[in-house]
Amino acid sequence: MTTAAGHRDITGGEALVAALAAHGAHLAFGIPGTHNLEIYRHLAAYGIRHLAPRHEQGAGYAADGYARATGRPGIAITTTGPALMNIAAAVGQAYSDSVPLLVVSPGMPLRHPRLATGLLHEMPSQSGAFGQLTAFSHRVSSVAEIGAAVARAFTRFRTGRPRPVHIEVPLDLLTAAEPAGPPPLAPLPLPVRPPPEAVRAAAEALGRARRPALVLGGGAHGARAEALTLAERLGAPVATTANGKGAFPESHPLSLGVRLHTPAVQKWLADSDAVLAVGTELAESDLWSAAPEIGGTLIRADIDPAQMYAVLPADIALVADAREALRGVLDGLRGLPGGPREGRAGQAGSAGAAAAVRAESGAATGERDAARLPYLAAIRSALPPATVLTSDSAQCCYYGALPHLPVDPPGRYLHPTGFGTLGYALPAAIGVKAAEPERPVVALSGDGGLQFTVQELATAAGLGLPLPVVVFDNGGYGEIRDEMAARGDVPVAVDHPPLDLGALARAYGGHGVHADSPDALAEALRTALTVPGPTVITVPEPR
Structure with a gap:
């Protein structure tokens, strides 16, 4: 009626x-x-x-x-x-x-x-x-x-x-x-622009800085172009959070990647005379520690006003959409007398400084990460640039792929950061693939995390679309096993009996292979990107 x-x-x-x-x-x-x-x-x-x-x-x-x-x-x-x-x-x-x-x-x-x-x-x-x-x-x-x-x-x-x-x-x-009646529609809001006086203060602080720094979080993905332009104009090295991975090209000489948890990057932040943090909580889940000291001016750009006084209070608050905030800062820099000073000794010096921080950061974790690096390089070599990677709260992801598997736009890397859930990678990859069937998507997981949602291999098989699932197998919950050992405890409930994940994938209607070398992993990935359904590729990981 x-x-x-x-x-x-x-x-x-x-x-x-x-x-x-x-x-x-x-x-x-x-x-x-x-x-x-x-x-x-x-x-x-x-x-x-x-x-x-x-x-x-x-x-x-x-x-x-x-x-x-x-x-x-x-x-x-x-x-x-x-x-x-x-x-x-x-x-x-x-x-x-x-x-x-x-x-x-x-x-x-x-x-x-x-x-x-x-x-x-x-x-x-x-x-x-x-x-x-x-x-x-x-x-x-x-x-x-x-x-x-x-x-x-x-x-x-x-x-x-x-x-x-x-x-x-x-x-x-x-x-x-x-x-x-007809359903009401949510209004389309105008972009939230930062206060002009805050933009002027931020531009002045960054323009006079000799050691500027940028930190990009998940809220910066909509401002990738602006972040790149700003970093190059300032000669500022750029670190990203886990959620910010892919907001800045990690192949860029100014990129520090996802290394906020390393002492070298935290020292770099402390030594910077102006830090612009965009769309990030600067949270313990990114830093893996208490918030570092910021020696210079801290400028925070965030759509959430509460971030301006959370964790590390802002000296200059840009409550705005990230793109509008960075556009405002760029406009403000153009208006400075003589233009902005370039950080350190210009672009070459800034790139050299970033390279030094990267090298120091990598050296600190080199022994722990060394065994994974050839496999991560193999993954990178096999994937098209626009690939979306999803990951789990697993050692191969937060110790491995986050800092050591570079991603450039338009690629993306989706990681379950703050809550730190297990079982995210496979179903999240299915969600991406369902939305963008032609886009390459790869899930990265550990054997423990995968089994939280391993039944979704059936869902992936039903889609009938290529979906590689790379599983670093260390026979259980490697991180918790290591934490128990570090406490001097006898490991309890962290070791799983051997499981043929490839056979399980085949039982669900997919494919399964074992890659015992980086070359084998790269070849398996290239094949998995062309065959319908999920392909579980297991990689042995030292225990």
Whole structure:
């Protein structure tokens, strides 16, 4: 029925899907369940494709990978109770790494009593639980409110720091038909520009600096061109955080890569007379230690005002979109009398200084990392420049690929940083591949981390698209094993019996090979990029 005001009777499930489609959603990840079938009924009619991982945690990581690679919010659909709890780890990771992830789920009926009744999937408060993991959890109270809740979520994604959001639709509203109008749309915000006086102060501090430094975090990916121009104009070496990897070309002579955790890079920061940190928390998960001393002026550019007084308070605060902040600084430098001074002894001297810091940083960890380096070089040699790499919270990734596998734009490297979850790499790679089927995507993991979500090999096989999965196998949880040994403890519950991961991949419908040398790894990777389905490539790692 359609009213004179343009409202028509529509179920909550259709209202939800219509609102998602109106905001440009065209792919969702999730698993059907008894309580969410009314959502699934309408997806195809509204042009939303669906991919079904084998576990809700995998759905969350896939939506996260999709969001990081495309810049669009990732959509995940769960049912009530245990399904929603299954995705919680992925939501926590998205919150930690500032990823726009929208989780939609049914909830208990509108008038469900507060006392437990034994209804299927019943729990005291889904919205209360997810309110602690997200920017907000919105439990709607009518069909008409569903569109507003979705618009609120997309407004949150488009303004300020991205965070995950949860929308709960009571299960009786999903099937109830109520009058509702066209879904409201989240406004397209204007770019957030920094205050002119702060831009002038930042430009002056950087322009007179003899030892300028740039630190780029995940929030700097939208300002890659500006960051490159600024670094070259200042002659400033550039370090990135784990989430910032790929925001600055790591083949550039001014790049220090992902080495904020090394004493050499922390000393470089302390010795710099002006440090510009863009889109980063300067967090312990990037530094692997307490925040270093900053000897000079600290300029922070971030969309999140809270970062201006968190961890290392800003001397000059540029609360703005990263691109607008860097454009403002570049304009300010052009207006300085005589133009900006180049850091140290000009471009050549700055590149030499960066090379010296890189060499010192590498020497400090050379013995630990030496065995992985030939394999990482083999990976790099086999991959096209635009490849997206996803990684796990594994030794081969944070000791290996993050600092030692260079990535240049338009390539990307997606890593679960702050929350430090395991099992991210494979489903995140699936999310990227589902969004961009023609783009090369490679997952990097350890044998322990892969087994958290190894069932998603079936999902990857179902896609029928090439997806190499490189697994450094050290027979268990290598990092925890090493930490136990360092404490003088007898290792407990960290050693896994041998497992033929290649055979497991074949059982799921993929391929599996063992690479016992760097040359074999490079050849296996090149082949895996051409054959349909996932290819698990195991690499032996010393224990």
